[in-house]
Amino acid sequence: MYLAELQELVSTEAQLAESLLQMAEVASHPALKEALVRHREQTEVQKERLVSLLQKHGADPTAHTDQAMQALIGETGKMVTMLKGNDLRDAGLIASAQRLEHYEIAAYGTAAALAGQLNLRDDQQTLHTSLEEEKQTDLLLTQLAKREINPHAVAA
Template identity: 70%
Template sequence: MEISNFKDMYLAELQELVSMEEQLAEALLRMAAAASHPALKDALVDHHAETMRQKERLVGILRRHDTDPTAHVDQAMQALIGETRKMLGILEGDDLRDAGLIASAQKLEHYEIAAYGSAAALAGQLELRDDQMILHDSLLEEKEADAILTDIAKGEVNPDALAA
């Protein structure tokens, strides 16, 4: 896709978000399978379902703009997921692995928070209020997922990993 104007840039950002959500959905299931702490496993599975809904919202926005939702592959998300795989391969013990999973998941969430915030701002500049509201809803969901991971880390997983 040639990007020659502000709206094209916005649509390209949405395509990147679709790619991010697709990649994250797969990674969340692998992460949940690797998690041993029940609250962490549940949070990752729950966020997988939310991720799939977010992807469908993005696809809907792109279709309303007559834009192919699958035109991009987000390489930054690929790299972050690769780092997660690498981390899981070197962490020993369930408690430490769970702490590493949370740290990795939060990196992924923070990347999504930045991307949704940027996309919502672009939609606002284009006066695409419906798009902006949908993107803002996803942004709030990402922030909530991050907060849940923080609570699990502080309250349960990290103290267990420290004691191990």
């Protein structure tokens, strides 16, 4: 189960990296665009951490495709086409990005808990590092939404 969770997380990060790039391309607010690009870079690092953990345990990093992430990304694509105007689209991008972040936070929390139960303390620490990065990204998106993006979207 633990290895399957890690494999799902690799798929999640791979899918997210591509989606973040697409989201950054349609974002209009410079700070949002920058946050999405920066998170994409962080996502690549997180994926490599997961690949290393799986290789350490002799498991194939490409064995699973996370269908929940596929669905969430699909919903993001629908939202982008539905919302007209830069301010509304940026607010929608943040909402979608946070849904993706919350899914990752849950997945990393689960994997870290399993690593702890298996007494894999190094794995657990690695997963906690990624978990904290995801929480920080979520906080950054919340601050960006409250301070800059959402007030403009409401006015639109």
